[in-house]
Every structure is written in C-alpha cells, then in structure tokens.
Amino acid sequence: MAMAKIRLCVDQPLGAGQSVPLTEAQAHYLFGVMREGVGTQVLLFNGRDGEWLAEVTEAGKRKGALTCLEMTRTQSAPPDLWLLFAPVKKARTDFIVEKAVELGVSRLQPVLTDYTNSERFRRDKAEAHVREAAEQCGALILAEVEDAVPLDRLLAAWDPARRILWADEAGAGRNSAPAALLADAGPGPWAVLIGPEGGFSDAERDRLRTFDFVHPVALGPRILRAETAALAALTLWQAHRGDWR
Amino acid sequence: MAMAKIRLCVDQPLGAGQSVPLTEAQAHYLFGVMREGVGTQVLLFNGRDGEWLAEVTEAGKRKGALTCLEMTRTQSAPPDLWLLFAPVKKARTDFIVEKAVELGVSRLQPVLTDYTNSERFRRDKAEAHVREAAEQCGALILAEVEDAVPLDRLLAAWDPARRILWADEAGAGRNSAPAALLADAGPGPWAVLIGPEGGFSDAERDRLRTFDFVHPVALGPRILRAETAALAALTLWQAHRGDWR
Known part of the structure; x- marks a missing residue:
C-alpha cells in the first residue's frame, strides 16, 4: 500500500x-x-x-x-488552549492563524483593544486558513474561529477557571518569567492574550492586572512583534502544560 | 525631552x-x-x-x-545562541531571519542539507533584514550572517563545546522533551538546528545521532513548518537558558 x-x-x-x-x-x-x-x-x-x-x-x-x-x-482531545489576539496587518494575521493551528490552539478569539488597527477581521478567511493549516500539519481538530469582540466585554464575561497568559511587554520587572510560571501551574484550561503592534493602553493594563485569572509574563528584553509573541507564548504553554511534554 | x-x-x-x-x-x-x-x-x-x-x-x-x-x-553581551537553518522559500526565509533577530540569535548560519530547496541564499539581503529587525526590536547586537555551507562540512569542523538543539521531527519516541532537556542543561553556548520543509534524510539523521554534542528534541505531535520549528526552539532556549529568565 x-x-x-x-x-x-x-x-x-x-x-x-x-x-x-x-x-x-x-x-x-x-x-x-x-x-x-x-x-x-x-x-x-x-x-x-x-x-x-x-x-x-x-x-x-x-x-x-x-x-x-x-x-x-483515532480522534483525540487536544490540550485546552485558546488564543486571544488583536488583528494586525493581513499577512501577519494570516501568519498568527497558521501558527496557532500548528501549535494546537483549539479556539481563535480576535479581540478589539484600544490600539487595535481598525482593519476588519474576516472570520471566513480565517476559517479557510485553519483548514489548510490543519491539513498541512496533521492536526485532528479544527480550531474554532470566533468573531472579533471588544476585550472589555470578553473580560467581563470571562470564566475565571480559564487562566490567561498575558504577554505584557511594558510590565518590565513586575512580570513573571514564563517558563517558571508555567512549570509551577496546576492543570486546567488556559488562553494566551497578545496585543496589537502598539501594545496595550495604560487603562487596559491596569484593568488586566485586577483579575486573578490573568498572569502577566515578560517575553525577554527585546520588543517582539505581535505574531512572534503569540508563537512564543503558545510554544511555552505547549512545552510546559500541553502535548509537547 | x-x-x-x-x-x-x-x-x-x-x-x-x-x-x-x-x-x-x-x-x-x-x-x-x-x-x-x-x-x-x-x-x-x-x-x-x-x-x-x-x-x-x-x-x-x-x-x-x-x-x-x-x-x-550600554552595550551588553547577549546569550551565545546560533541558528543553523536550511534556506526555504524566500518569504519564509525572510521570516526566519526577522524572528531570529527578535529572539536574540547572535549568528545565522544557513546549511545545505540533502533535501534543501536549491534556491540561493542571499547573504546581503539577509544582512539588510537583520539590521531592519534589530532597529525594530531594540536589539543592541547585529547577528552575524554566514554564507551557506553543507551540513556535513559544518559538523566535521564543529567545536563540541557548542551543543546543538536539533529539532528532529521524525525521531518520535526517541527524542527528549525540549523544556526538560533545557531546564537540566548546564551553562555554555548552543546552536539550534532546523531542517528544510522535507526534513532530514535518513543518512543525515543517522550521522547527527553519532555526535554527543547533538541533542535531538521533539516539538510536539503536529508537523511544524521550518520557520515555526525555528521560532519554537529559539523561544524554549531563551526561556530556559537565555535572557528570558
């Protein structure tokens, strides 16, 4: 055969x-x-x-x-990991979608933040990219793609049992090192939250820090582009809490 | 001001x-x-x-x-990390160069492998991308870009003090989980080795396994594209052995 x-x-x-x-x-x-x-x-x-x-x-x-x-x-249940991301320029958004599928994300949730570029998020296009990427990388699941929602509204209705790994570029010394945080975290579902190219506003950052389920991490001393931060945070989660162990 | x-x-x-x-x-x-x-x-x-x-x-x-x-x-000495990568399609090679700079690589070494796509590697173009990416991400160093060399020749002259983190997609159960391997590794310089889209040949894989300085790791159950594997392996190294701690 x-x-x-x-x-x-x-x-x-x-x-x-x-x-x-x-x-x-x-x-x-x-x-x-x-x-x-x-x-x-x-x-x-x-x-x-x-x-x-x-x-x-x-x-x-x-x-x-x-x-x-x-x-x-056989069909297998993948690790329960969502990606919350602010839509960026088209090519880089396409890239985030492709890489999220390769890295085993089960739900893609675009979020509208204070500094989100106003370009429209095309859910149908993203769904087509999810299928292509899944064909290519051997995934058995198809990540769900949601419509874009304001970050505020999402946080107000958030299930606190799902922790959020927040790549906070401006937090400097206040943030945890991601490997140590994830290595010590117990079981349970997570989401990764990545901002747009301009980062989060001060008001958003203050609000995010009020939630116990939000865990700010620093992704090194260089300024990562949005898609790099997404890929890096998803990688660290899979290596420590997901199916790369 | x-x-x-x-x-x-x-x-x-x-x-x-x-x-x-x-x-x-x-x-x-x-x-x-x-x-x-x-x-x-x-x-x-x-x-x-x-x-x-x-x-x-x-x-x-x-x-x-x-x-x-x-x-x-002030000028700072970055972590000593090289990236050995097989040139892939132009857009994806550009992407590897940009992301390697964001992730603090100090040397970019293109390698020619059995399944490397024959497209020529343009060192001058890669150097220009390194400068642009360093301007963008706040890096203080400029990663050196080398001319492409055959993998065989590179391995024959390799300094065994520099360990190689080898993303071996086909190794299945034989490979280490990357987070555990890197968490337990002592200090010293490393390189990450990523193959072309078709992976490594059986002969290359057999040869790589004969070197004590080569450490094969598995990057999860899905098949990662070359640039995803590069970014993931560099992320894990920085989180465990580099400047993200």
Missing part, C-alpha cells in the same frame, strides 16, 4: 465504507494541480471522526468522490 | 559629540517618509557601542547627519 501523502479536511462524517464527495476546489487541487486520479489514496479528517485512509473512486474536472478504507488515527 | 521613537542602525563609531552621517536610504526614510528634520531626536546603535540618543543636525533630500548626545543603553 502506497503511503498517502495528501491530507484533506472534509465536512462529511467518516467511517468504514463511507463515501465522501469532494468540493469543486478539492477536485481541482487533487486532479488538476496534483494530477491524481481514481485509485489514489488520501488521508481524510473532519475534526470529529479521527483520520481515515480513503481511495479516490470518482475523478472529474470539478467533482470527485472517495471511499473510506480504514481509520489511521 | 521628547522620547525618540525612531531607531537607526549605523556603521560609524558612536560616542559623546560624535557626528554620524546618514546613508541616502536613511535620509530618505527620516526626512522623506517620516517627515522629520533638524532637531529630531533619534536612537542610534551599531552593534558595538551601545545605544545613543542623537539629534539631527543636517537634513537634506539624500543626505543628513546626526550628533550623539548621550548614551541610553
């Missing part, structure tokens, strides 16, 4: 003998771009039913279908 | 009263793009003499000069 090299995210249920139609875009990619055809084996996942080896049974210009052969990986 | 918001990397020596000419590109940026002029205060650094507050004393269309007023930060 040849090893399946292509991995596709689908919406349909997966199970032994299940037939799965391809979207027009997937058919174009598989048969037009990759030049595959009937008999090609592909890996399928949908975020719920694990990963399945499937075989192309119908190949057309704009359509196609596969049949599930056998389960290759 | 207004806070200087612009930070420029220059080649000239810096010291009290020192006059520093601007390059044509810097003059264009400062006076054309940013609309600044005589009297504007700017931060200067050159990778050797700390950081200085300076004032514009001459402003022309294609030239200009500043005079150093006072030192704002």
